[in-house]
Amino acid sequence: VHGANWSNFTKSLIMDKLEVFGARKLKGQIKISGSKNASLPILAATILSKKKIHLSNLPKVKDVETMIKLLESVGSKIKISKKKNSICINNNKKIKTFAPYSLVKTMRAGILVLGPMLARFGKAKVSLPGGCSIGTRPIDIHLKALKKLGTKYKIIDGYVHAFVKKRLKGAKIKFAKISVGATENLIIAASMADGISILSNCAIEPEIKDLVNFINKMGGKIKWIGRRTLKIHGVSDFVETEYKITQDRIEAGTYLIMAALTQSTLKINGIDPKIIKTEIDVLKKIGAKITLDKNKITISGNKIIKNINLKTAPYPGFPTDLQAQLMVLLCKAKKHSVITEEIFENRFMHVAELNRMGAKIKIKGNKAIIEGNTDFKGAELMATDLRASVSLILAALSAKGKSLINRTYHLDRGYEKIDIKLRKV
Numbered sequence: 415v416h417g418a419n420w421s422n423f424t425k426s427l428i429m430d431k432l433e434v435f436g437a438r439k440l441k442g443q444i445k446i447s448g449s450k451n452a453s454l455p456i457l458a459a460t461i462l463s464k465k466k467i468h469l470s471n472l473p474k475v476k477d478v479e480t481m482i483k484l485l486e487s488v489g490s491k492i493k494i495s496k497k498k499n500s501i502c503i504n505n506n507k508k509i510k511t512f513a514p515y516s517l518v519k520t521m522r523a524g525i526l527v528l529g530p531m532l533a534r535f536g537k538a539k540v541s542l543p544g545g546c547s548i549g550t551r552p553i554d555i556h557l558k559a560l561k562k563l564g565t566k567y568k569i570i571d572g573y574v575h576a577f578v579k580k581r582l583k584g585a586k587i588k589f590a591k592i593s594v595g596a597t598e599n600l601i602i603a604a605s606m607a608d609g610i611s612i613l614s615n616c617a618i619e620p621e622i623k624d625l626v627n628f629i630n631k632m633g634g635k636i637k638w639i640g641r642r643t644l645k646i647h648g649v650s651d652f653v654e655t656e657y658k659i660t661q662d663r664i665e666a667g668t669y670l671i672m673a674a675l676t677q678s679t680l681k682i683n684g685i686d687p688k689i690i691k692t693e694i695d696v697l698k699k700i701g702a703k704i705t706l707d708k709n710k711i712t713i714s715g716n717k718i719i720k721n722i723n724l725k726t727a728p729y730p731g732f733p734t735d736l737q738a739q740l741m742v743l744l745c746k747a748k749k750h751s752v753i754t755e756e757i758f759e760n761r762f763m764h765v766a767e768l769n770r771m772g773a774k775i776k777i778k779g780n781k782a783i784i785e786g787n788t789d790f791k792g793a794e795l796m797a798t799d800l801r802a803s804v805s806l807i808l809a810a811l812s813a814k815g816k817s818l819i820n821r822t823y824h825l826d827r828g829y830e831k832i833d834i835k836l837r838k839v
């Protein structure tokens with residue numbers, strides 16, 4: 415619908431509080447939405463092209479709305495079509511190369527417009543993302559790598575002021591640490607730089623592969639030449655493109671854990687089991703019965719939940735974005751488990767709330783020691799970040815009685831229609 419805006423869709427879905435009546439079995443099917451973490455870099459990458467870009471399967475979540483707002487604020491022309499979660503983006507005119515604090519502070523992926531603005535327009539002023547509840551979220555790796563492509567920058571009053579003399583120049587870059595965002599920013603920037611770039615020690619999350627596929631479909635020249643190494647020939651122009659965003663593996667993982675926790679049988683549709691092999695293996699170890707089809711996973715939770723010790727890690731390791739959800743499941747194990755959080759320094763915000771519901775979890779540095787044998791009790795709760803909020807829903811579903819979860823706007827950032835999907839099952 416021309417003139418419609420994404421927030422019209424999300425507005426009707428925004429929740430204020432969520433009431434959960436627990437201790438029930440779930441039954442039926444859940445359809446997985448498009449991936450939030452794939453949508454955000456792909457939306458940012460549309461800045462590269464003068465040609466129309468049609469994207470479908472975007473999830474109707476707040477972070478996607480914020481990225482669309484950011485694009486509109488710089489001058490992108492965006493038409494939204496209601497039916498297929500799709501949009502058409504036109505960046506044929508010069509845009510403002512400015513990303514304000516008001517938009518980047520709520521969604522740190524806003525920093526991903528830095529690469530494409532520099533690549534196409536040679537300059538950008540982008541707000542620093544700042545910290546958030548799960549950690550400091552620095553962007554030093556992004557900046558160091560962009561410098562290698564010829565970017566000069568200064569940080570003034572909370573903004574990165576960056577420019578390039580003529581065009582970005584291809585370079586060899588080895589990331590000191592695996593970073594999803596830095597890999598994405600550099601893939602986007604290097605695809606329009608002069609000459610060849612070799613990026614090594616890249617993040618290889620499925621969302622990164624989706625970004626590479628998208629840019630190649632637009633006419634980019636990006637090739638995987640090693641497990642974590644990309645060779646990118648910069649191009650100066652792109653073609654009109656249609657692209658369907660990949661599925662949300664974190665949403666799928668969340669519902670799989672939910673089935674294991676509530677000892678229910680659920681069919682999770684619209685997810686390729688290959689991209690969540692690690693998670694499936696973990697759930698099998700814990701005792702769940704799982705059968706796999708091409709684009710469908712059927713899971714039945716077992717009465718006995720086995721304890722495990724696990725560390726979060728970059729893909730293909732166990733994702734930090736499912737750490738809080740898994741912790742709830744391990745609260746029900748017969749013996750104690752240990753989860754080590756290796757990605758973010760402060761990602762145990764959910765623990766205090768889970769303990770209020772009856773869990774026995776102790777934190778020692780970046781380790782959570784989970785007692786097991788928990789009978790969750792319903793309570794009034796406060797959500798603190800996106801994945802912490804969903805872990806509270808999980809605990810509430812397992813609890814006897816009613817729970818009331820406040821500050822659910824965190825959920826709206828990343829889970830499409832979670833209340834509606836859950837009511838259906």
Ligand code: UD1
Pocket residue numbers: 450451452454522523549550551552553554555556557591592593594595596617621728733734735757758759
């Ligand atoms: C992305 C995901 C997020 C996920 C995370 C890790 C999106 C929109 N978000 O976040 O859901 O939890 O990957 O899988 O896709 N770091 C630095 N310097 C930098 C960049 C990162 O020190 O310049 C550190 C971070 O503080 C963190 C680690 O590197 O400790 C990994 O962060 P990164 O992979 O960059 O996460 P995001 O891209 O922010």
